Amino acid sequence: MSLGRGDPVGSAAELGFDGLPPNAAPVPAPSWRPWLRDRIALAALVLALVVLPLAPVSPYWVTLGSYVGLYALVALGLVLITGVAGLTSFGQAAFVGIGAYTTAYLSTVHGVDPWFGLLAGVALTGASALLIGAITLRMSGHYLPLATIAWAMAIYYLFGTLPWLGRHDGLQGIPPLRLAGVPIVGDAMFWLIWAVVLAAVAALSNLLDSRSGRAIRALKGRAAMAEAMGIDTTAHKTAAFLTAAVLAAVAGWLYAHLQRTVNPGSFSLNVGIEFLIMAVVGGVGHLWGAVLGAVLLTLLKDQLQVLLPKLLGTQGNFEIVVFGALLVLLLQFARGGLWSFVAARVPQRPRAPLPATADALPPRRATQPPAGDPLLEVSAVRKEFGGLVAVKDVSFRVRAGEIVALIGPNGAGKSTCFNLITGVLPATSGQVLHHGRRIERLDARRIAALGLARTFQHVQLVPTMSALDNVALGAHLRARTGVLAAMLRLDRRAEARLLAEAMRQLARVGLASQARQEAGSLPLGQQRIVEIARGLAADPELLLLDEPAAGLRLREKQALAGLLRTLRSEGTAILLVEHDMEFVMGLADHVVVMEHGEKIAEGTPAQVQRDPAVIQAYLGSVE
Amino acid sequence: MDVTIAAILLQDGITTGAIYALMALVTVLVFTVTRVILVPAGEFVAFGALTLATLQRGGVPGTVKLLVAAALIAGAIEVASAARRGQFAALPRALAGLVAVPLLIAATVAWAASRQWPLAAQGLLALAAVTPLGPLLYRIAYQPIAEATVLVLLIVSVGVHFVLMGLGLYFFGAEGWRTPAFVQGSIGTDAVTISGQSLVVVAVSALLMLALAVFFSRTLRGKALRATAVNRVGARLMGISTTYAGMLAFGLAAFVGALSGVLVAPIATVYYDSGFLIGLKGFVGAILGGLVSYPLATVGALAVGVLESFSSFWASDYKEIIVFTLVLPALLYRSLRHPHREEEEA
Numbered sequence: 011m012s013l014g015r016g017d018p019v020g021s022a023a024e025l026g027f028d029g030l031p032p033n034a035a036p037v038p039a040p041s042w043r044p045w046l047r048d049r050i051a052l053a054a055l056v057l058a059l060v061v062l063p064l065a066p067v068s069p070y071w072v073t074l075g076s077y078v079g080l081y082a083l084v085a086l087g088l089v090l091i092t093g094v095a096g097l098t099s100f101g102q103a104a105f106v107g108i109g110a111y112t113t114a115y116l117s118t119v120h121g122v123d124p125w126f127g128l129l130a131g132v133a134l135t136g137a138s139a140l141l142i143g144a145i146t147l148r149m150s151g152h153y154l155p156l157a158t159i160a161w162a163m164a165i166y167y168l169f170g171t172l173p174w175l176g177r178h179d180g181l182q183g184i185p186p187l188r189l190a191g192v193p194i195v196g197d198a199m200f201w202l203i204w205a206v207v208l209a210a211v212a213a214l215s216n217l218l219d220s221r222s223g224r225a226i227r228a229l230k231g232r233a234a235m236a237e238a239m240g241i242d243t244t245a246h247k248t249a250a251f252l253t254a255a256v257l258a259a260v261a262g263w264l265y266a267h268l269q270r271t272v273n274p275g276s277f278s279l280n281v282g283i284e285f286l287i288m289a290v291v292g293g294v295g296h297l298w299g300a301v302l303g304a305v306l307l308t309l310l311k312d313q314l315q316v317l318l319p320k321l322l323g324t325q326g327n328f329e330i331v332v333f334g335a336l337l338v339l340l341l342q343f344a345r346g347g348l349w350s351f352v353a354a355r356v357p358q359r360p361r362a363p364l365p366a367t368a369d370a371l372p373p374r375r376a377t378q379p380p381a382g383d384p385l386l387e388v389s390a391v392r393k394e395f396g397g398l399v400a401v402k403d404v405s406f407r408v409r410a411g412e413i414v415a416l417i418g419p420n421g422a423g424k425s426t427c428f429n430l431i432t433g434v435l436p437a438t439s440g441q442v443l444h445h446g447r448r449i450e451r452l453d454a455r456r457i458a459a460l461g462l463a464r465t466f467q468h469v470q471l472v473p474t475m476s477a478l479d480n481v482a483l484g485a486h487l488r489a490r491t492g493v494l495a496a497m498l499r500l501d502r503r504a505e506a507r508l509l510a511e512a513m514r515q516l517a518r519v520g521l522a523s524q525a526r527q528e529a530g531s532l533p534l535g536q537q538r539i540v541e542i543a544r545g546l547a548a549d550p551e552l553l554l555l556d557e558p559a560a561g562l563r564l565r566e567k568q569a570l571a572g573l574l575r576t577l578r579s580e581g582t583a584i585l586l587v588e589h590d591m592e593f594v595m596g597l598a599d600h601v602v603v604m605e606h607g608e609k610i611a612e613g614t615p616a617q618v619q620r621d622p623a624v625i626q627a628y629l630g631s632v633e
Numbered sequence: 634m635d636v637t638i639a640a641i642l643l644q645d646g647i648t649t650g651a652i653y654a655l656m657a658l659v660t661v662l663v664f665t666v667t668r669v670i671l672v673p674a675g676e677f678v679a680f681g682a683l684t685l686a687t688l689q690r691g692g693v694p695g696t697v698k699l700l701v702a703a704a705l706i707a708g709a710i711e712v713a714s715a716a717r718r719g720q721f722a723a724l725p726r727a728l729a730g731l732v733a734v735p736l737l738i739a740a741t742v743a744w745a746a747s748r749q750w751p752l753a754a755q756g757l758l759a760l761a762a763v764t765p766l767g768p769l770l771y772r773i774a775y776q777p778i779a780e781a782t783v784l785v786l787l788i789v790s791v792g793v794h795f796v797l798m799g800l801g802l803y804f805f806g807a808e809g810w811r812t813p814a815f816v817q818g819s820i821g822t823d824a825v826t827i828s829g830q831s832l833v834v835v836a837v838s839a840l841l842m843l844a845l846a847v848f849f850s851r852t853l854r855g856k857a858l859r860a861t862a863v864n865r866v867g868a869r870l871m872g873i874s875t876t877y878a879g880m881l882a883f884g885l886a887a888f889v890g891a892l893s894g895v896l897v898a899p900i901a902t903v904y905y906d907s908g909f910l911i912g913l914k915g916f917v918g919a920i921l922g923g924l925v926s927y928p929l930a931t932v933g934a935l936a937v938g939v940l941e942s943f944s945s946f947w948a949s950d951y952k953e954i955i956v957f958t959l960v961l962p963a964l965l966y967r968s969l970r971h972p973h974r975e976e977e978e979a
Contacts (some may be wrong), residue, residue, distance in 0.1 A: 287788055338774045477882060
C-alpha cells in the first residue's frame, strides 16, 4: 500500500497500517514561496530598523524606539515562560531591576567597566531566578505567580530603602556603554538594542524548534505525559524561567546605560504587570506577538499622555482609566492577542525539509531479550484509596515477544493496575519487577528511562504541535542536546536524527502524510495511533497501551491489530488494557481477567473464554 | 519590648489581619467560582472608605456617578445581546436587576448625602453604593469572556483595576481621608488596652465569616456557588447558571470589600490607591492558604497582619520587605510538604 503521497485525505488506505518501515520518509516538499516571503519580511524589518534613526525624525522617536526594544526583550521572555510553558511571572521587572542596579552601582560607585556589569547583572539575576525556581517550580499552579509577586514587591522596596542604592532617588551619572573607546549613545544605542532583540527572537525561535523546545511546549497542561516520556519537567521549567530572567537582566543592563539613571519606580510590580500586558495583548503564544505588544503598548501610553489632557483637561489621571478600559475592550475581541490576527492572514511558515539521509538513532539496547524471557513481573500488587481496595494482590507476568492483555468489566481496576506499573500511582504493597529489579517505587520518568513506553487512555498529545513533533517527544531520551545548543543551532545533526526517527515511526503506523498536521486537528482515531508512534519512538522493550482500540472504527481496529502483531514479530513485548473482547481475543497470547480489583482468571484466549468465572463476570450467572 | 508594646502590636496585627482575611476570603471566593484573580478587590475597599468619608463631609460621592454609568453600560450590553439573539423574554428582569436597582440606590445616596445622617447609617449607604458595582463590573468586563484562560481574565482584571484606580483619583482626589471611629473608648487594664474600634473590626469580620460559612453550607445559593467552584460544567448541567454564580460572587466580593473599607477607614488613612496593597496582602494570605481553603486563607491573612505589625516596630523601613520576603520560605515549606501538586489547565 502506498504511504499516502497523493492519496486523498481520509481515504481508507491512509487509515491502514502496513507495519513495514519504509526506506525514506515521504514528506510533501514544502513550497519555497512562504519561505522567501518570510525572508523578505525579515529583511524589510531589519532595513527599517537601520534606516529609522537616519531618517529625519526627532531624536524623541529614536529614544522611544529604544525603550520599545527593551520592553520587547522582556516580553519575549514572558512568551517563553507564560505563553509556551504556562508559567505566569509578575517578577520580570524585578529581574530587569537587578540587571540595571548591578551595572549602575558597579559603574558609578566602583568605576567598573559596564561590560563587566553585564556579566555581574546576569549572574546575580540568574542566581535569583534559580532560587525562586527551586522554591516554586516543583509545584505548579499559583505558587510561581505568588512567589514572583512577593519577590517583585520585596525587590522594589529594597531598592527604595537601601542607602547605598540611593533610596527612592536611585543612582545617577551612569556612564554610557563604550565599544573600543567609542561611546554608544543615541542612534547607536537604538541599533544595539534592536540587534539584541532580533538575536533573542532568533535564539528563542531556534529553541522552540528543538528537542528542549518540544519538552518546554509540553509543559503547559501536559506535564504528566512529558514525565512519562522521560522528560524532566522541573528542569525544563527552570531552564525556561532562567532564560526569561537572563533576557530581563540584559534589558536592565541596556536600560541603565540608555537612561543613565535608575530609580526603584521603573522596576515595581506595576511595571512587571505591564510586561505581562504587553505579552498578552501582543499574543502570548507568539514571539513576534511580544514585539508587537511592546510597540503598541508603548505608543498607546505615550499618545494617551499627549492626547487626553487636550481632550479631557488635565485634571485627574485619565490615561490610566482609558488605558484600562481599552485593555478590557481589546481582550473581549482578541483574547488570543493581536498577533493572532496577523498570523491568521499569513500561512504557517513551512519548516525546512527533513534531511532524508539522517543517520538512524542508535538502539536503546544492544540486544533484544530472547523471546520467552520474563520482562515484567507483577507480584501481589495492591492499591488502596482510603478504605477502597482498587487492586487486590494481583500477580501476572509479561514475557519478551508476547502480547498480554489485561481485561475486565468497567471498574475492575485495570487502569489502576496500569498506573501502578507505569509509576503514575505508588502501590500500597506488592512488587513490580523489571528484569528482576523492583520498580514499583520509581516515578514515571525513571520507568520511561528503563525502556517502558506507554500511551494514555485519554489522548495526551500537545494539540498545537505537529504530529511529527509529538512523536519526536517519545524519542526525547535518545538524544542529549540541551537548551544552549538549540539556541545556537548546534543541535542540527542530532535534531535531524530525532526527526528522521519520528518520521520513521509515523510511517510505520501509516500516518506519514499527516506528519506536518497539528496533532489537535487529527481525528481521534489517528491521535491514538500518533500516541503509539510516540511510544515506538522511544525504542521500547515493552509497550504499555491503555485502551488503544477505544474510539476506533472496525477497519482501524483491524489495522491496529496488524501493527501490534508486526511489532511482536520484531521482538517488542506489549501489555494492553482493553475493553474490546474481539480485538483482544484475536491478538493476545496471554489474557489476564480482573473483576472488582481481583484477578479472576488468566491463560490463553481460548482458556479464558471457557472459564466459568469469566463468563459469570461478563454475562452474569446462568440461573 | 515589653508586654504593653507587644500587646499593642498584636492587637494592631490582628485588626489589620482581620481586614486581610476578609480580602483573602473574597479572593478565594471569586477565583474558585469564576477563575478571575480579583486584582480590583482593593478598589472596593478604597471606594467603601472614601465614599463614607465623602458622605461624612456632606458631599455626593463620585461612586454615584460610577454606579449610574456602569448601570447604563450594563443595560446597553443586555439590550444589545438580547437583540442579537432575538430573545427578549428575560430582558425586563435583567434590566430591573442591572439598571433599575443601581439607579435607585444612586438616587437614594445622592439624596441622603447632604442630610448628615448618623455615621452608622452613612456606613450602610456606602455599602449600598459600592456593592452593586461588583455584579455590574462582572457583567460588563468579565461575563463576555468568562471562558477565556486565567491569564486573559487576569489581564482584564488589571484593566478594571486601572479604570477604578484612575476614577478613584478623579472622584476623591489625591489626599487621604480618615473617618471617626464607630465606637469610642477602649477596654482593658493599664498595661493592656484594647480599642473599641479594633474590637468592632474583629467582631464584624468574625461575624461576616460565620455568615458566609452558613451561607455556603446551609443555603441553596451558597451551595450552588460551591458547586460552580468545584466543577463549572457539572454545575451548569445541574441547572446552575454560571453567569448568575459569577455575579453573586462579585456582589459578595464588592460587599465584603466595601465593608472592609468602612471598617478600616477610622483606623488608617485611606487614599484612592490604598486598596491595591491591602488587596495584595489579602491575596498573599489567600495563597498561603493554597487559594482553596477558607480557614487556611484566614490563618494566612492573620499571620500576614501580625508579621507586618511586628516588623514595622522593629524595622519600620523594612516592613514591606520583610512581609513579602517571608512569603518565600513559607512557600518553600509548602513545596517540601506537598512536592507533587499538579493543577493542569488545558
